[in-house]
Amino acid sequence: MENPVIIFGADGIAKAAQEIFDSNQVIVYGFLDDSVSLHNQQINGVTVLGATDDAGYLKLIGKKAEAFVAVDENAYRKGLVKMINEKRKKMPVNAIHKFVNIPESVFLGHGNFINAGVLVGANAKISNHCIVNSGAIIDHEVVLEDFVQIGAGSIINAGVHIGAEAFIGAGVTVVSGVTIGEGARVGAGSVVITDVSSGQTVFGNPAKPVEK
Incomplete structure (x- = not known):
């Protein structure tokens, strides 16, 4: 994977996903999460940049970055996948x-x-x-x-x-x-x-x- 990845979600399996990308020498650009309390915090040196619908970061998907949805609650996971599909015409990696x-x-x-x-x-x-x-x-x-x-x-x-x-x-x-x-x-x-x-x-x- 040439582009860095933006991880949607910053809790639970998000940390494991970061470790997976690290294991494959893929750069994690940042996390997006809807919990305001997590914004601007760092997870193993990578910043939680903002909310999952932040247009400034969404516009990077498919151009300068890839997306991965690291949420294990299915309804939330499906909603994020749908948003990425509809707004960026891309599938998560x-x-x-x-x-x-x-x-x-x-x-x-x-x-x-x-x-x-x-x-x-x-x-x-x-x-x-x-x-x-x-x-x-x-x-x-x-x-x-x-x-x-x-x-x-x-x-x-x-x-x-x-x-x-x-x-x-x-x-x-x-x-x-x-x-x-x-x-x-x-x-x-x-x-x-x-x-x-x-x-x-x-x-x-x-x-x-x-x-x-």
């Missing part, structure tokens, strides 16, 4: 740590966060704006749709299909061939052996629906 294993056969979309130690198997698909935390295993022919989040150390076995905006907690195991529906949530440490319906929350070993 990927933040992929140098210590990951992604074969050439993997389909990789835009705006994904993939942290250190992640292993991805052959012919997997990671769509757009997914978050894959440290040490997760995404086995061969797994499909992650847009805005999926995978917790640290989770193991997603071969042929699993995870629908858009699904959330998989830390340390989860999903057995081969399972389908997890759109917007579903899997609690940390669960073992998923059967399909999970869209919007459903499951937890346990084996994972079972959580009564609301």
